[in-house]
Amino acid sequence: MVGNRTRAAIIRSQRITGLTPDVIAELVAEIGPLWHERHQIALASRPRRRAVGAGARHKLVFVERLLATWVHLRHGATHDVLACWFGVDRSTITRAIGEVRPLLATRGCTIAPGMRLRTLLEVIDYLGAEGRIGIIGGTEVRVRRPAVGRKDREKFISGKNKQNAVKSMVVTDADGRLLFCSPAEPGSCADITHARKLGLVKLLADGPAVEILADAGYQGLGAQTGGRVMTPPHRKFKKNPPEGYEEMHERRRNAHSSRRIRVEHGIGHLKNWRSLARHHGRRERMGDIIQAVAGLLSHQQVATASGTRM
Numbered sequence: 001m002v003g004n005r006t007r008a009a010i011i012r013s014q015r016i017t018g019l020t021p022d023v024i025a026e027l028v029a030e031i032g033p034l035w036h037e038r039h040q041i042a043l044a045s046r047p048r049r050r051a052v053g054a055g056a057r058h059k060l061v062f063v064e065r066l067l068a069t070w071v072h073l074r075h076g077a078t079h080d081v082l083a084c085w086f087g088v089d090r091s092t093i094t095r096a097i098g099e100v101r102p103l104l105a106t107r108g109c110t111i112a113p114g115m116r117l118r119t120l121l122e123v124i125d126y127l128g129a130e131g132r133i134g135i136i137g138g139t140e141v142r143v144r145r146p147a148v149g150r151k152d153r154e155k156f157i158s159g160k161n162k163q164n165a166v167k168s169m170v171v172t173d174a175d176g177r178l179l180f181c182s183p184a185e186p187g188s189c190a191d192i193t194h195a196r197k198l199g200l201v202k203l204l205a206d207g208p209a210v211e212i213l214a215d216a217g218y219q220g221l222g223a224q225t226g227g228r229v230m231t232p233p234h235r236k237f238k239k240n241p242p243e244g245y246e247e248m249h250e251r252r253r254n255a256h257s258s259r260r261i262r263v264e265h266g267i268g269h270l271k272n273w274r275s276l277a278r279h280h281g282r283r284e285r286m287g288d289i290i291q292a293v294a295g296l297l298s299h300q301q302v303a304t305a306s307g308t309r310m
Contacts, residue, residue: 010067017070018273019296023303024066027296031103032062038099059088065096069104072097073293076274101285104292109178110299113306120198121207123171123180128208133174135213136200137263138191139270140165141184141286142278156283158187166279166286169194170270170294176262177301181270181294183287191217204228213260232256269297 011021019027060068068082079097083090108118117123127134145164146153158165165187171180185194195201195218204210204225212229214221221229233252237245270276273293279286 007064007067010071016074017067018074019070019300020303023300027299028063028066030107031066031100034103035062035065035099038103060086060092060096065100068093069097069100070296073101073275073289073296074273076277076280101288101292104295105288106291107295107299109180109294110302111177111179112302117179120171120180120182120200121203124203124207124210126179127173127210133211133213133259134179135172135174135260135263136195136218137170137215137260137267138167138194138217139170139267140167140187141276141290143283143286144280146283152186155186155188159190161187163187166283167191167194168290169198170263170267172263172266174259174262176265178266178270178294178298181290184283184290191215192220195221200229201225213256213263215260230256269301270294273297 010016071077079090079093082093108116110116142165156164166184168184169182201224214231216232219231
């Protein structure tokens with residue numbers, strides 16, 4: 001385990017964890033009891049020859065488990081490197097990250113002190129109640145290609161980047177605040193298909209009147225949602241356009257792009273976490289990784305904007 005001075009230095013450095021000390025303290029207070037409860041349930045759920053709590057104590061205390069997970073997500077540090085850093089075995093780091101990461105993924109995106117959004121339904125209701133504009137955009141994370149002989153080997157190939165990737169849909173408001181980050185889908189899934197799978201069409205059709213800005217990858221959702229999804233205008237004249245049409249068309253596209261650029265900024269902040277720049281581990285864990293990073297980033301953004309502890 002790391003010493004007290006080293007642990008304190010890690011907590012104080014936002015460059016290492018991506019989080020301020022105040023936010024780290026809040027997360028420790030929030031996630032600690034959840035981790036302890038899960039740990040006790042796991043101990044009591046199997047036949048035992050000794051009482052719960054007997055035996056050797058953890059070499060890696062809970063705070064260090066959180067720190068190891070944050071460093072892994074922020075910088076993409078391998079489990080071997082973290083094991084050397086914290087002075088434990090590699091399997092201990094692997095188990096610690098596997099326990100903490102799902103707890104971070106289920107937190108949802110923080111939008112105000114004490115207020116979080118966990119589902120797309122909650123996001124649509126929030127936008128409708130606050131009268132805000134939503135912005136959606138798809139992002140891809142490169143992953144390893146499935147082994148030869150796997151029947152699903154081709155489904156991770158992105159039609160956009162021609163690389164093996166998984167895809168997620170990100171939702172922000174007009175100020176660029178992260179509101180939602182979907183679970184991962186294989187890269188071959190089109191943006192509009194992913195949105196339909198998430199139920200966006202039904203939620204907009206049955207829910208409050210909300211304006212959603214999207215890029216050309218979502219063209220077609222506008223007709224299915226009564227015009228609530230706004231995409232870049234189509235080019236009506238591909239040949240022999242009227243005089244001034246090209247200039248008007250380009251001006252309208254630029255205006256739309258300027259309104260929805262905030263979601264690209266939000267995606268850029270997500271990609272600052274190295275685990276979302278390129279993933280070398282198991283593809284099935286990407287859903288938890290994406291949502292865990294989105295939850296941590298949104299929490300830090302709200303804490304920075306408010307200037308007070310939540």
